[in-house]
Structure formats: structure tokens, C-alpha cells
Amino acid sequence: MRPAIRPATATDLDALVxxxxxxxxxxxxxxxxxxxxFARLATDRVVLVADEGVAVGYVxxxxxxxxxxxxxxxxxxxxxxxxxxxxxGQLMTAALQRCAGRTVLLEVAAGNExxxxxxxxxxxxxxxxxxxxxxxxxxxxxxxxxxxxx
Numbered sequence: 373m374r375p376a377i378r379p380a381t382a383t384d385l386d387a388l389v390x391x392x393x394x395x396x397x398x399x400x401x402x403x404x405x406x407x408x409x410f411a412r413l414a415t416d417r418v419v420l421v422a423d424e425g426v427a428v429g430y431v432x433x434x435x436x437x438x439x440x441x442x443x444x445x446x447x448x449x450x451x452x453x454x455x456x457x458x459x460x461g462q463l464m465t466a467a468l469q470r471c472a473g474r475t476v477l478l479e480v481a482a483g484n485e486x487x488x489x490x491x492x493x494x495x496x497x498x499x500x501x502x503x504x505x506x507x508x509x510x511x512x513x514x515x516x517x518x519x520x521x522x
Contacts, residue, residue, distance in 0.1 A: 375428055375459060377466040380419035385410055387427040388419070395449035420466050428454045431463040433470065442516075443471045445478040448487075455486075464494050468517065475518050482511040491515050 380388065385406060393400040401409075409417055409432060416436055422429035429450040435443050445467060450459045468476065478496065480487050496515040505512035 375422040375424040375462065377420055377422055377462055380410070380413070380421045380430065382410060384419075384421055384427055384430075388421070388430055391427055391430065391449060391451060392447075394452065401447075418467075418470055420463060420470075422450070422454075422459045422463055424454075429459045429463050431467045433467055433476075435470070435474075439474065442475040442477045445476055460490050461493075464490065468494065468519075471517075471519075473519060475516060478515050478517075479512045480515065481506055482513050488513065491517075 385403075389401075389403050389406050392406070409419060413419065416434055418433040418435055420431050420433075421427050430448070431445065432447040433443055434446055448460065448463055448467075450457075450463070476496075478491065479502075480491065482488075482501070494517060496517045498513050499516045500514035502512040502514065504510070
């Protein structure tokens, strides 16, 4: 069964907090941070959920109201049990459809090869690198997507 990709609602908050904890551990957003994201849904946030009866993935976008400003892909995650099933690709496709005509930026740990491959597969290109950005000294790679690169 392919999950339904749909906009998040307030009823998803607890499930997304729990999924974020599973996926990101010590780097997970707090319940307060997630609550703040949900409070901004009507202004500049888009949260999409991959739903199979339970939330198995999500993507969070910062979408500035000014069309010339780049969209930021803030977070994307898929439940460990559902990885390599295409859900990440479904979420990326839905997210990029929401960003039609806009530039999208994201940051990924240099060592996160599976995420980097996903992003490159969607046409993201490395534009910058932040040396030693993450704990332990790992670099952050800044990537950009523009619709004409699809």
C-alpha cells in the first residue's frame, strides 16, 4: 500500500514528535518546536505527512510569502521500518510540487549518503559547504533545486 501524502493537521502533532524522535534522536525537535511549526502552517510553513493509517514520514518546508525568496526544506524523515520503499521520494515529489517556480534550499550532513543521493536524484546541486558544522566536526552540505533542473 502506498501512503497518502497529505497536509498535516493538529491531530498529527504527537505522531510527528514521536517519529522525529525515532529518526533524529538527540537532534529531534522538541514538542514546543513542533507546536511552533504547526502554529505557522497558515503563514509560511507546509508540513506534509506520509500516512498509512499512521504517520510513516513527513517533510517540513519554510515557504516565504515573497515568491523570489527561496523555500527551505527544513526536515524530511521516514520511519526506519519504511525506508527504501519510495516514501522519501513521494514526500520529495509532493514538496517540490508545492514549490513550483521557486528555488529550494536544504542542508544535509556530508556523511548522510542516502539523503544526498535522494536529493541529487531530484536535481539538487551542492552550492556550498559549512566545514565542521555538526557535532563531531561533520560538514554540512548546502544544496539548491530549481525547477528547470527537474
